[in-house]
Amino acid sequence: MRFSVNQHVNEEIKEELYKHLDDVSTDANNTYLIQVDQWRAREHNSFSVNPVFVEFYDNNNLLIDKSPNLKNSNLSLLENSKNNLFVDTKLNGIPIRQIQTPIINKNKIVGYLVVAMSLEDFEIVQILKNILLISYPLILILLYLFARFFAGRSIIPVSTIIDTSRKITKDNLKTRIPLPNNKDELFALSQTINNLLDRVENAIEREKQFTSDASHELRTPLAVIKGTMEVLIRKPRNQHEYEEKIQFCISEVDRLNHMVDQLLLLARFENQKQNIKKESIYLNAIVLDNLTRFSDKIEQKKLKVITSFNNDDYYIDSDNYLISIIFSNLISNAIKYSKNETEISIKLFNDKDSISFSVADNGIGIATNDIDKIFTSFYRSDVTNHSEIKGTGLGLSIVKRLCDLLKIEITLTSEIDKGTTFVLKFPEVNLK
Ligand code: ADP
Numbered sequence: 001m002r003f004s005v006n007q008h009v010n011e012e013i014k015e016e017l018y019k020h021l022d023d024v025s026t027d028a029n030n031t032y033l034i035q036v037d038q039w040r041a042r043e044h045n046s047f048s049v050n051p052v053f054v055e056f057y058d059n060n061n062l063l064i065d066k067s068p069n070l071k072n073s074n075l076s077l078l079e080n081s082k083n084n085l086f087v088d089t090k091l092n093g094i095p096i097r098q099i100q101t102p103i104i105n106k107n108k109i110v111g112y113l114v115v116a117m118s119l120e121d122f123e124i125v126q127i128l129k130n131i132l133l134i135s136y137p138l139i140l141i142l143l144y145l146f147a148r149f150f151a152g153r154s155i156i157p158v159s160t161i162i163d164t165s166r167k168i169t170k171d172n173l174k175t176r177i178p179l180p181n182n183k184d185e186l187f188a189l190s191q192t193i194n195n196l197l198d199r200v201e202n203a204i205e206r207e208k209q210f211t212s213d214a215s216h217e218l219r220t221p222l223a224v225i226k227g228t229m230e231v232l233i234r235k236p237r238n239q240h241e242y243e244e245k246i247q248f249c250i251s252e253v254d255r256l257n258h259m260v261d262q263l264l265l266l267a268r269f270e271n272q273k274q275n276i277k278k279e280s281i282y283l284n285a286i287v288l289d290n291l292t293r294f295s296d297k298i299e300q301k302k303l304k305v306i307t308s309f310n311n312d313d314y315y316i317d318s319d320n321y322l323i324s325i326i327f328s329n330l331i332s333n334a335i336k337y338s339k340n341e342t343e344i345s346i347k348l349f350n351d352k353d354s355i356s357f358s359v360a361d362n363g364i365g366i367a368t369n370d371i372d373k374i375f376t377s378f379y380r381s382d383v384t385n386h387s388e389i390k391g392t393g394l395g396l397s398i399v400k401r402l403c404d405l406l407k408i409e410i411t412l413t414s415e416i417d418k419g420t421t422f423v424l425k426f427p428e429v430n431l432k
Pocket of ligand 1: 329333334337361363364365366374379380381382390391392393394395396397419420
């Protein structure tokens with residue numbers, strides 16, 4: 001800026017100099033004349049922001065004329081070595097820049113023209129420089145402090161998240177991150193972390209519950225077996241008594257075995273480690289296979305099983321082994337909870353754009369309040385009223401987990417003492 005103002009001032013002074021040189025003419029006596037009226041008129045007419053001072057000298061360095069704006073003051077004529085050079089000096093204390101040029105006629109200096117311009121405006125550059133020198137670092141410092149302050153404030157919720165997260169351990173999952181007042185990204189982050197903690201807490205709670213239920217359920221038959229054996233060896237028994245008690249123990253061991261199998265199955269599906277092997281499976285065959293497997297029990301209870309496949313073959317793309325586990329659990333439950341000499345109806349049918357499977361029994365039914373709970377591990381509805389029906393409470397939780405895994409929709413309707421109907425709706429149709 002300094003450079004450009006400097007240039008500008010110099011150019012203006014030069015322009016003035018050339019203009020005023022035009023007002024000079026020389027006569028035969030080697031004296032020069034100023035066309036006074038002409039240059040004064042110009043001096044008054046022309047508009048200039050910076051005042052321009054002009055003086056004419058003769059060759060004896062005597063002042064001939066000067067611009068009226070000089071009033072009583074005078075510019076000083078400098079030695080010849082300063083001719084045609086810009087010189088910064090002062091006029092009445094005001095900084096000015098002046099240039100003097102000799103007026104030459106026939107190679108002789110006949111006088112001098114001095115033009116000067118005030119540099120007062122130029123001072124602004126210096127002031128500006130000073131302002132910038134002081135204000136720029138000051139603004140930078142202020143900006144730094146403001147930025148630190150506001151960044152610090154906006155980072156408080158992040159620090160809270162870090163502090164709270166540090167406090168959360170496996171044994172202290174109840175703590176939650178306090179939600180910030182502003183509903184910004186940090187609010188969403190805190191909320192998401194809190195939701196995640198809710199889920200983790202629930203999962204750990206469920207796991208604890210499952211472990212305690214599992215150990216309780218495993219210990220019960222063991223206690224029963226131990227008790228029976230202890231009673232048996234207290235005194236000598238007859239053959240029949242031994243056979244009866246040992247038979248009872250074997251049935252308890254079977255139950256235990258069955259429960260361990262089911263627990264292992266659940267543990268496998270819990271981690272979703274079970275790979276789904278998708279293939280085209282023939283549902284009719286799976287139903288019939290299961291009925292064959294349970295034929296003894298069906299006969300024992302004198303049940304009438306009606307299968308209805310609409311003379312159609314139903315195929316789906318799914319995992320044969322897992323579908324078989326689902327069917328076997330639902331069919332065995334229908335048999336187990338049916339009253340003697342009743343009917344069980346098993347259907348495969350097209351429901352809108354998908355295939356459905358239903359199994360309906362005329363059994364003991366499930367109380368409306370219990371319908372939501374029967375898929376929970378170890379939950380058994382109405383156990384005291386039907387102590388003769390043995391079970392683990394794990395079958396339906398396995399069914400539920402597998403249905404979720406295979407994206408099968410499971411619904412049930414039940415009426416106490418009338419019967420229960422389970423319906424499975426498979427996700428895809430692959431009719432053949
Ligand atoms: P369980 O080994 O007890 O049969 P499940 O998980 O298969 O375990 O079933 C859970 C509970 O749901 C059962 O204890 C029973 O009360 C109820 N339930 C399941 N299926 C039927 C059904 N077809 N009729 C009546 N109750 C049923």
